[in-house]
Amino acid sequence: MGKTYRYETDIPESFTDFDPDKYAHEVREWVDQLVPSNAKVALSGSGGVDSTTLAYALHPILGSRLYVYFIDDGLRRIIGGRPEADVTAGMFGTFENFEVIHTADKVIPALEGYSSGELKRQIMIDRYLEASNRFLERLGALFVLDGTIKADIVTKKARKQLQHNLDLAYDVDKLEPLASLFKPHVRRLGRYAGLPEEFVHKIPCPGPAMLLRVGGRFERDKLDVIKEANDLFEQGIEEYMRAITGKPYEYDPDTGVREPFQYFAYTIDPAMHRFGSLEGKYSDIAGTAVECLVTDTKAMFFDPAEEEQRRALYEPTLWINAEKFPDYDVLWRIREEAEKDNYPRVVIQLSEGSGRYPIIMKAVNSSDAMSALSMELPIDMLQETAGELYDMGALKTGYEISKKPPASIELF
Amino acid sequence: MGKTYRYETDIPESFTDFDPDKYAHEVREWVDQLVPSNAKVALSGSGGVDSTTLAYALHPILGSRLYVYFIDDGLRRIIGGRPEADVTAGMFGTFENFEVIHTADKVIPALEGYSSGELKRQIMIDRYLEASNRFLERLGALFVLDGTIKADIVTKKARKQLQHNLDLAYDVDKLEPLASLFKPHVRRLGRYAGLPEEFVHKIPCPGPAMLLRVGGRFERDKLDVIKEANDLFEQGIEEYMRAITGKPYEYDPDTGVREPFQYFAYTIDPAMHRFGSLEGKYSDIAGTAVECLVTDTKAMFFDPAEEEQRRALYEPTLWINAEKFPDYDVLWRIREEAEKDNYPRVVIQLSEGSGRYPIIMKAVNSSDAMSALSMELPIDMLQETAGELYDMGALKTGYEISKKPPASIELF
Known part of the structure; x- marks a missing residue:
């Protein structure tokens, strides 16, 4: 070497x-x-x-x-x-x-x-x-x-x-x-x-590129689906940015920061387990019936000096299925509570289909990749893309609302 | 509650x-x-x-x-x-x-x-x-x-x-x-x-019983195969003990210890990745060509106070395929080196078949389940059982030679 x-x-x-x-x-x-x-x-x-x-x-x-x-x-x-x-x-x-x-x-x-x-x-x-x-x-x-x-x-x-x-x-x-x-x-x-x-x-x-977007068991089909889905979402975000700012992204010459910083679609294993005990709590926050599911997919830990965060490494994702998509201030409160419950990665469901893989969209703002916040994308833009992902063969679609830290930007 | x-x-x-x-x-x-x-x-x-x-x-x-x-x-x-x-x-x-x-x-x-x-x-x-x-x-x-x-x-x-x-x-x-x-x-x-x-x-x-013996992705077929394999190996061990001691186990009335302490068969995901860099080292110890594979299956960590052991939690299993089954003193040296390489769980291959799941046998002696050592079972007894597991649909069969700590007795 x-x-x-x-x-x-x-x-x-x-x-x-x-x-x-x-x-x-x-x-x-x-x-x-x-x-x-x-x-x-x-x-x-x-x-x-x-x-x-x-x-x-x-x-x-x-x-x-x-x-x-x-x-x-x-x-x-x-x-x-x-x-x-x-x-x-x-x-x-x-x-x-x-x-x-x-x-x-x-x-x-x-x-x-x-x-x-x-x-x-x-x-x-x-x-x-x-x-x-x-x-x-x-x-x-x-x-x-x-x-x-x-x-x-x-x-x-x-x-x-x-x-x-x-x-x-x-x-x-x-x-x-x-x-x-x-x-x-x-x-x-x-x-x-x-x-x-x-x-x-x-x-x-x-x-590792698209490898990072195949959560859980690696299968060639899964990779193929997510490559297409990722391209679709990338184009969707750029189109959305163009519609509101005239350009595919915003760039601040004083800080060198590009907005959005990173955006992609990924998939995880379809198995999801219902957690009745969490439901009540999140229904209260969302002000409507909420189903809480957890998935097998693991989040990356961030700081080895932080005992709590280290333990979050192998925590599963919390998947929230609310009757209607909540406002972003509600979503941020859900995320905060989920972090306390040791679920650093939270996804809010957009739609359910009949395909093979859940497809999750994520878009974050960040200045240096060391910390990152999910974007407040309009629900109709997300739902439109979710519809196209449905046609592509999604089982469920969702939008990830995690914060870094404790969650990483990519899956692992 | x-x-x-x-x-x-x-x-x-x-x-x-x-x-x-x-x-x-x-x-x-x-x-x-x-x-x-x-x-x-x-x-x-x-x-x-x-x-x-x-x-x-x-x-x-x-x-x-x-x-x-x-x-x-x-x-x-x-x-x-x-x-x-x-x-x-x-x-x-x-x-x-x-x-x-x-x-x-x-x-x-x-x-x-x-x-x-x-x-x-x-x-x-x-x-x-x-x-x-x-x-x-x-x-x-x-x-x-x-x-x-x-x-x-x-x-x-x-x-x-x-x-x-x-x-x-x-x-x-x-x-x-x-x-x-x-x-x-x-x-x-x-x-x-x-x-x-x-x-x-x-x-x-x-x-959790047989759940612990289905390593990796849970599938009903996998569970069915391993239930049968586990029963076969349990019976095989008891038969072997009877042949050498006249009883299915030995019991020491002064210590209350039963030998063997625990024995079971388990399965893991079939995906295995070849590690060229480790091969030379283990070939040297075994004195023969050795193929080193790693699997996706995770070992449980033992003591959270021990930083090194904690990190071993999500290390994969090291699977050793030697040209011939080495003597036990060689196996213990392999195990010692593997622990240093952060592979707390080591399996030595017995045979290769054409079934769907690797089947691994494990038999340990222990006085209190807090520490445990693999038994030196005769290679012909292991190979005979491996043959029956082959008929049952094994992809590969192996014998686990891990020590607790750092590995746990069961898979997770």
């Missing part, structure tokens, strides 16, 4: 004081000192903002020594109807070296049947490393560049039990030039490095 | 100093003081040694005021080819009041599809309480007697995350007259109270 080099420097407290030109120059100098002039450098491009920004920031000094590779493991998204591999390949049209490596036939069968979030991640990462290391060896690369940012590092540290899975064991030395930046800084650096405006503001999608 | 009364007294350090006559008298006096002379008292009989001993110990003073009920939730064992409900009903032939309550049609469908051990337990307990409280109300019972023993209380305390599930919320007051005893004491008390010798020495089977 190779060494890891992180570029660590102080970032100004005020976002507007951040100088992408200065950072780009420092990073290039730092990389230049570490990498011999005849060395091949590989870059694992996930298609996301971080790794693509890194590629664009370093292309000016590495040129044809830079080899960007994209691993299509079958877990990548569908974006506006197109496979993410195609969208990403389009981004690197001007690069000398770009390659898509297809591994879905090795990854999807290996995941089949597993339920544990940690193990699913571990399997994906194992296969990813296997493919990466084979590529690095074939290439004869001396280094691999990795788009890890500060938020990843902080979050990895907090999520103790996954840490050893996430410190990727590449055979060659690894460089992490973006290790000091949070998302808004990366976006500015990306724009500075020449990435198109709509790209630098695209929503973040973590490395 | 009713109050809980525990009979708490000091038990002599030396087992031979324990006086079952004295304990039985004290307990009867204690119950007599708490229970008005016209009150009906229900006793939830699980068919196990603890609750049956309790019934026999209190029958002399409660007589026809005692109502023993057995809940057949579909999760009970098959014992020597007979359903446990029948075996248990036979035990209470001389009692005025005994009733079997059938709830399988409510319990089994409610469990279908769940993977989380905690949630499966919670569902079972919910349904159990629902049925119990309905029975208590119908009966007009003032008290319910519960066979909880000291080991249960200590273990419940340690297993923090399950505690609230296990403190059963009966609507009426609960009496726990055996709350000061460990298993060997209960066995002596049972014999004293008139239970047959072969019954007081029967193997312990925890309340």
Whole structure:
């Protein structure tokens, strides 16, 4: 296993004081000192903002020594109807070296049947490393560049039990030039490095991608359904934002914050258990009859120093089925009580169908992914999308109203 | 929810100093003081040694005021080819009041599809309480007697995350007259109270019974297969013991310890993931090629004060497939290394078949269920049973070699 080099420097407290030109120059100098002039450098491009920004920031000094590779493991998204591999390949049209490596036939069968979030991640990462290391060896690369940012590092540290899975064991030395930046800084650096405006503001999608949206037992069908559902909801949110603001998202140039921060659809196992004892309490809050169900799906814990939150790790999701969708102030009170009852993840039901998988929508606002709040999306917008998800084969649809912490943004 | 009364007294350090006559008298006096002379008292009989001993110990003073009920939730064992409900009903032939309550049609469908051990337990307990409280109300019972023993209380305390599930919320007051005893004491008390010798020495089977032997996703088929497999292995062990000692088990009258302490077969989800990185290490120890697989099944943590052990809670099982079954001294070294690698639960493969579920055998020695060691069963005895399990539809068969702590005896 190779060494890891992180570029660590102080970032100004005020976002507007951040100088992408200065950072780009420092990073290039730092990389230049570490990498011999005849060395091949590989870059694992996930298609996301971080790794693509890194590629664009370093292309000016590495040129044809830079080899960007994209691993299509079958877990990548569908974006506006197109496979993410195609969208990403389009981004690197001007690069000398770009390659898509297809591994879905090795990854999807290996995941089949597993339920544990940690193990699913571990399997994906194992296969990813296997493919990466084979590529690095074939290439004869001396280094691999990795788009890890500060938020990843902080979050990895907090999520103790996954840490050893996430410190990727590449055979060659690894460089992490973006290790000091949070998302808004990366976006500015990306724009500075020449990435198109709509790209630098695209929503973040973590490395395991759609794997994170298949809650519970992994099945290929489930993955296929949720890929389509996720694309539908992404488009739905962007359309909604366009209708009210004229743009698919809002961007605050003073803070670098994009609203919404992240939005996606996910599925869980269909088994749900009715909890009579909770019902009365939540019916009181909602002012109407409420059915409380719990599901098998586990939430990620947030802070290992907090005993209470650690225990929340393996708590199931609380699924609330009210006679009518409550007002948001009522929903926030429900969420608060659910947290006290050790249900960090709460979903409010929108509709019931006859398909195979529950489909849940989630949209959050956040400045740095360290904390996040669910958006107050209008009920008619949610219900309209729920109708389309119904046609897609949903068993039930819901909107998640959890807060981070204690719940994580993604499922695990 | 009713109050809980525990009979708490000091038990002599030396087992031979324990006086079952004295304990039985004290307990009867204690119950007599708490229970008005016209009150009906229900006793939830699980068919196990603890609750049956309790019934026999209190029958002399409660007589026809005692109502023993057995809940057949579909999760009970098959014992020597007979359903446990029948075996248990036979035990209470001389009692005025005994009733079997059938709830399988409510319990089994409610469990279908769940993977989380905690949630499966919670569902079972919910349904159990629902049925119990309905029975208590119908009966007009003032008290319910519960066979909880000291080991249960200590273990419940340690297993923090399950505690609230296990403190059963009966609507009426609960009496726990055996709350000061460990298993060997209960066995002596049972014999004293008139239970047959072969019954007081029967193997312990925890309340959730066969539920604990369905690892991973709950499916009715899986339960059916494992009920048969468990009965087969129980009979196989007893036959083996008879062949070498003339009796189905050995009993030490000085310590009250029965050998073997517990033995059962269980199943897990069939998905297994190959871990290349571990292979070399275990091949070195085994002195032969070894394949390391990990499964989704989770081990229970033991001591919440021990950070390392807590983290082991959600580690998967390590499944070792060696070219030939290693000697036991080699197996113990493998187990030791696996514990260091954070795999508290280790299974060594016996055979591969073409059925649907892996079937794993486990047999342990223990004096008090607080710590336990796997037995050194002869490989030919294991392989013979594995052959029969193969005919029963096993996908793979294995023998578990874990130690408690860090692994629990049962799966979760």
